[in-house]
Amino acid sequence: MAFEGLADRLQKTIQKITGKGKVSEADVKEMTREVRLALLEADVNFKVVKDFVNRVKTRAIGQEVMESLTPGQQVIKVVKDELADLMGGEQSKIAVNNKPPTVIMMVGLQGAGKTTTTGKLANHLRKKHNRKPLLVAADVYRPAAINQLETLGKQLDLPVFALGTEANPVDIATQAIQHAKENHLDYVLIDTAGRLHVDENLMDELVQIKANVNPDEIFLVVDAMTGQDAVNVAESFNEQLDVTGVVLTKLDGDTRGGAALSIKAVTGKPIKFAGMGEKLDQLEPFYPERMASRILGMGDVLSLIEKAQENVDEKKAKQLEEKMRTMSFTFEDFLEQMQQVKNMGPLDELLNMMPGMNKMKGLKNVQVDEKQLGHVEAIIQSMTKEERVNPEIMNGSRKKRIAKGSGTSVAEVNRLLKQFEDMKKMMKQMTNVKKGKKKGLNFPFM
Amino acid sequence: MSFFKKLKEKLNLKTEETSDKYKDGLSKTRNSFATKLNDLVAKYRKVDEAFFEELEEVLITADVGVNTVMELIDELEMEVKRRKIKDTSEVVEVISEKLVEIYYGDDEEGDIEKLHLNEEGLSVILFVGVNGVGKTTTIGKLAHRLKEEGKSVMLAAGDTFRAGAIDQLNVWGDRVGVEVVKHSEGSDPAAVIYDGIQAAKSRGVDVLLCDTAGRLQNKVNLMNELEKVKRVISKEIPDAPHEVLLVLDATTGQNAMSQAKTFSQSTNVTGIVLSKLDGTAKGGIILAIRNELSIPVKFVGLGEKVTDLQPFDANAYVYGLFADLVDKE
Numbered sequence: 067m068a069f070e071g072l073a074d075r076l077q078k079t080i081q082k083i084t085g086k087g088k089v090s091e092a093d094v095k096e097m098t099r100e101v102r103l104a105l106l107e108a109d110v111n112f113k114v115v116k117d118f119v120n121r122v123k124t125r126a127i128g129q130e131v132m133e134s135l136t137p138g139q140q141v142i143k144v145v146k147d148e149l150a151d152l153m154g155g156e157q158s159k160i161a162v163n164n165k166p167p168t169v170i171m172m173v174g175l176q177g178a179g180k181t182t183t184t185g186k187l188a189n190h191l192r193k194k195h196n197r198k199p200l201l202v203a204a205d206v207y208r209p210a211a212i213n214q215l216e217t218l219g220k221q222l223d224l225p226v227f228a229l230g231t232e233a234n235p236v237d238i239a240t241q242a243i244q245h246a247k248e249n250h251l252d253y254v255l256i257d258t259a260g261r262l263h264v265d266e267n268l269m270d271e272l273v274q275i276k277a278n279v280n281p282d283e284i285f286l287v288v289d290a291m292t293g294q295d296a297v298n299v300a301e302s303f304n305e306q307l308d309v310t311g312v313v314l315t316k317l318d319g320d321t322r323g324g325a326a327l328s329i330k331a332v333t334g335k336p337i338k339f340a341g342m343g344e345k346l347d348q349l350e351p352f353y354p355e356r357m358a359s360r361i362l363g364m365g366d367v368l369s370l371i372e373k374a375q376e377n378v379d380e381k382k383a384k385q386l387e388e389k390m391r392t393m394s395f396t397f398e399d400f401l402e403q404m405q406q407v408k409n410m411g412p413l414d415e416l417l418n419m420m421p422g423m424n425k426m427k428g429l430k431n432v433q434v435d436e437k438q439l440g441h442v443e444a445i446i447q448s449m450t451k452e453e454r455v456n457p458e459i460m461n462g463s464r465k466k467r468i469a470k471g472s473g474t475s476v477a478e479v480n481r482l483l484k485q486f487e488d489m490k491k492m493m494k495q496m497t498n499v500k501k502g503k504k505k506g507l508n509f510p511f512m
Numbered sequence: 513m514s515f516f517k518k519l520k521e522k523l524n525l526k527t528e529e530t531s532d533k534y535k536d537g538l539s540k541t542r543n544s545f546a547t548k549l550n551d552l553v554a555k556y557r558k559v560d561e562a563f564f565e566e567l568e569e570v571l572i573t574a575d576v577g578v579n580t581v582m583e584l585i586d587e588l589e590m591e592v593k594r595r596k597i598k599d600t601s602e603v604v605e606v607i608s609e610k611l612v613e614i615y616y617g618d619d620e621e622g623d624i625e626k627l628h629l630n631e632e633g634l635s636v637i638l639f640v641g642v643n644g645v646g647k648t649t650t651i652g653k654l655a656h657r658l659k660e661e662g663k664s665v666m667l668a669a670g671d672t673f674r675a676g677a678i679d680q681l682n683v684w685g686d687r688v689g690v691e692v693v694k695h696s697e698g699s700d701p702a703a704v705i706y707d708g709i710q711a712a713k714s715r716g717v718d719v720l721l722c723d724t725a726g727r728l729q730n731k732v733n734l735m736n737e738l739e740k741v742k743r744v745i746s747k748e749i750p751d752a753p754h755e756v757l758l759v760l761d762a763t764t765g766q767n768a769m770s771q772a773k774t775f776s777q778s779t780n781v782t783g784i785v786l787s788k789l790d791g792t793a794k795g796g797i798i799l800a801i802r803n804e805l806s807i808p809v810k811f812v813g814l815g816e817k818v819t820d821l822q823p824f825d826a827n828a829y830v831y832g833l834f835a836d837l838v839d840k841e
Contacts, residue, residue: 107578109765112569176788177644177761181675207816209652209683214676217697221675262791289644293575293765295793316643319728321767344643344673 094126097141108322108361111297114331122148146358153330153337153354160191160338161282161310166252167200167243169279173272173307174287175299176260179315181211183287183341184257185218186349187313190339191253192224193347200251202242203228204235204275205259215257222346225251235259235271239279256281263302272307284309285338288329290317296325297332304333314352315341326357395490397454401446404439444472445482457483559592559603567607575765576796580803584610608830614803615826624808625824628782629719629754634712636720636745636752639785640738640775641759643726646787646813648677650759651721652684653821654811659688663718668708669694670701670741673725681723687818691715701725701737702744709748722753729774739778757810759785762795772801786824787813 098119105115125144162168170187172180188199201219203226205211212228219226227242239256246254258275261268276284286300286309303309312333314326317340326337337352389395446454448471453460460483469476564585571581584607591597591606616624629635637654639647648671655665667685669692671677678694685692693708705722712720724741727734745753758781760768775781786795789812798809809824 103578106572107766109575109767112572175763175791177646179644208680209687210676210679213679214674217675262788264792289761289763291642291761291764291767293763293768293793293797294573295575295763295791296765298792299763316728318730319642319767320730320770321765325765 091127094123094141098123098126101141101145104362105324105327108324108363109291109293109296109328110324110361111294111328111331114297114328117331118148118152118327142362145362146355149327149358149361150355153327153357160195163282167246167254168252168283169243169254169256169281170283170285171239171256171258171272171275171279171281171307172285172287172313173258173303173309174260175262175289176208178260178287178289179341180260180287181205181214181218181257182344182346183285183313183315183339183349184215184255185222185346186341187285187339188224188253188255189222189346190349192222197253198251199224199253199255200242200246200249201226202239202254202256204238204242204256206231206233206235206238207259211257211259218346225249236274236278239275243279254279263299269302269306276307283311285311285313286329286333286335287313287315288325290314290323290325290340291319291321292325294328296328300329300333304335309333309335311336311338313337313339313341313349318342318348322361322363323357324361327361397446397449397457397486398451400486401443401454404443441472441474441478442482445469445474445479448472457486559598559600563600563603564589567603571796574794574796575768577766577769577800580614580800583803584614611799611830612826614799615829617802617806619806619808621826625810625826627755627810630751634709634717634720634749634752635754636709636712636722636749637755637757638722638724638742638745638753638779639757639759640724640779640781641726642728642761642771643674645726645759645761645764647671647726647759648680648684648723650757650785650787650811650813650821651681651723652688653813653818655684655690655721656688656818657821658719659690664716665690666708666712666715666717666720667692668705668720668722670705670708670723671725672697672699672701672704677723677725702741705741706744706748709745709752729771735774735778738775742779755782755810756780757783757785758807759787760795760798762786762789762813763791763793764797766797768797769801769804772805772807776805776807781807783808783810785809785811785813785821789813790815790820 101122102115102119105118106112110118122141122145125148126141160168160170172184172187174180184201188201191197191199201215201224203212203215205215212231216226216228227238227245229238229241235258242256243254246252256275256279258272259268261272263269284307286303286307288296288300292299300312312329312335314323314337317323329335330337337354337357340350340352342348342350389399445468448468453464453468465476465479469479472479567588568581568585571584572578576584587610588603588606591610592603595606597603597606627637629637639651641647651667655667658665665688667681667690669678669681671681672695675697678697682692682694691711693704693711695704695707701724708720708722711717722741722745724738725734727738729735742753742756756779758772758775760771764771772781772784784798784801784807786798786809789795801807802809809826809829811821812824812829814820814822
């Protein structure tokens with residue numbers, strides 16, 4: 067299928083050449099062919115792919131790969147490095163004008179997610195930078211676009227500047243800045259209407275706005291699912307407006323997001339943020355390395371590790387390990403463990419980030435039932451302290467009480483108890499066999 | 513008679529307006545695509561491996577998809593050998609022939625593009641798709657189109673999630689002059705659609721167009737919600753929804769395939785509306801989708817005006833892509 071990761075594909079090629087001892091130029095050629103296909107399948111523009119593959123080829127035919135013991139992995143490393151290089155360093159900084167307000171213009175095609183991103187960015191500025199942003203409704207064309215921004219403003223409790231649909235977007239923008247000055251608001255985010263990059267009149271309108279408000283940042287908002295056309299879009303917007311950065315939206319979908327690479331390659335402008343969900347706090351800094359892994363289908367391991375590090379208290383983890391070894395793991399620990407995992411974000415999101423998750427048939431689109439997770443939590447919370455530590459004392463009437471208290475059924479309580487026992491058994495085996503080695507928990511809800 | 517001549521004749525039978533719309537809307541698309549093909553033809557006199565490699569890239573740039581392109585090129589290479597074709601311009605003809613062939617398969621031309629609605633009584637059309645593809649706008653345009661055909665139309669504002677979505681549909685309702693059934697933001701979409709069906713039934717409406725919130729296809733909960741909406745419709749009217757239209761953004765790349773697959777699994781998509789075809793994007797992935805999942809395209813969005821929704825026509829689509837070459841003959 068189309069979405070095999072590059073790592074898997076290269077593996078096949080490599081299997082053919084293992085035992086050869088040496089990698090020939092023809093082998094490298096075959097490997098780079100796989101790289102090319104992987105990138106094209108990920109929607110990277112073909113011109114960008116061509117240049118890229120040539121660079122990889124040169125490096126791969128060089129000594130670093132040919133003389134390596136693991137040429138396949140070496141090729142992947144070269145590819146990843148080159149990709150991350152191309153996508154540039156981390157760049158989530160936003161300009162600050164020392165004479166406030168700082169003005170940011172949001173531009174892009176229809177449906178890219180400008181209005182939502184405007185809301186998210188305002189939220190980010192307030193939360194992370196302690197700023198007072200003003201949202202400006204300059205999309206006078208799409209029905210109810212102003213309404214949408216006003217609703218977002220209400221949800222975020224942030225001011226919105228609008229002059230209705232009859233006003234000229236240039237006037238709206240200019241007056242908004244005046245309004246911000248008078249009200250001591252230090253950021254002005256202008257939400258412009260979506261437009262085709264080939265629509266001369268509307269592109270000219272943006273040029274006019276730019277000339278009148280002199281923005282500190284112009285963010286091009288691009289849908290991560292965009293195909294080959296991403297280069298045309300990015301090129302035209304950049305040529306006419308000289309954008310300062312890119313926001314990639316809808317990256318929480320299952321697209322490989324090759325557009326990111328195309329855009330960076332043709333504009334040279336940094337991708338600053340990524341939209342990771344429909345909620346208004348789901349705007350994240352853009353991490354080039356992770357994107358490189360994603361485009362290649364290698365899983366977002368780094369993101370996963372970082373999430374785990376953020377949320378798992380190391381001391382607690384040590385204690386847990388100790389408990390597992392000594393078999394004193396109780397429902398109390400279990401509950402705590404569960405909450406830690408939950409803190410890391412929605413489970414299906416976590417699973418998606420794990421490498422190999424895509425290719426495992428049984429696990430693909432694994433349905434993590436967050437509802438059931440809630441049930442498990444409710445059941446444990448309905449237990450007494452004693453029951454949690456000593457599940458052996460559980461009897462019929464206790465189970466009935468717990469089922470009632472948690473709004474579940476006795477059958478569900480039984481299932482959890484059984485799963486908990488199994489888990490403990492497994493832990494014992496695991497800790498016996500690979501003492502000190504990696505601990506893996508098998509939660510009953512997975 | 514050459515393929516292009518046949519195509520041209522076929523198109524002459526159609527109203528001038530339709531093909532003009534396609535030509536206008538696809539002019540940017542056509543320019544870049546046809547220019548490339550022309551360049552290709554000029555550059556390579558001989559039909560050799562390098563020529564096929566270039567051709568592969570031209571098609572990939574149209575977002576046709578790597579798999580489909582590979583298949584197409586393989587077939588093309590065989591065809592060229594069999595027919596002993598030496599001239600590159602002839603190959604281009606074979607390509608367009610193949611494209612139309614891929615598109616129709618064994619199906620009847622002209623039939624698969626039609627909306628299949630009830631002759632009598634209420635028909636329900638459910639719109640689905642990811643965020644920002646243009647579902648609400650498409651509904652507005654289709655409502656206008658159906659009204660022009662003399663049908664009575666009603667809209668159900670099933671996008672209760674996105675800020676301002678209900679207002680947006682409402683504006684379209686006012687513009688087109690059709691009634692909109694709506695609840696407040698955040699309410700249960702299935703309930704809105706249920707009410708829509710009841711209202712449409714009691715008022716004897718011909719077609720009910722149901723909007724839904726955009727959702728990325730990997731969000732299991734949201735896809736389940738959509739399944740529920742569909743169930744509610746089927747429960748009220750056994751053979752409804754009569755059409756489930758997946759709206760695809762022409763600028764979308766290979767992910768459109770995943771969208772088509774996943775949305776089909778949960779709502780049994782019967783047709784595609786390819787929106788935003790008036791840009792430079794080619795939407796070539798529809799060929800792959802038709803090829804792999806046999807879902808036909810029913811309409812294309814060719815502009816912002818209310819009249820800019822046109823029925824899809826594979827011949828016109830290919831004509832739009834190759835218009836320069838066709839006119840030259």
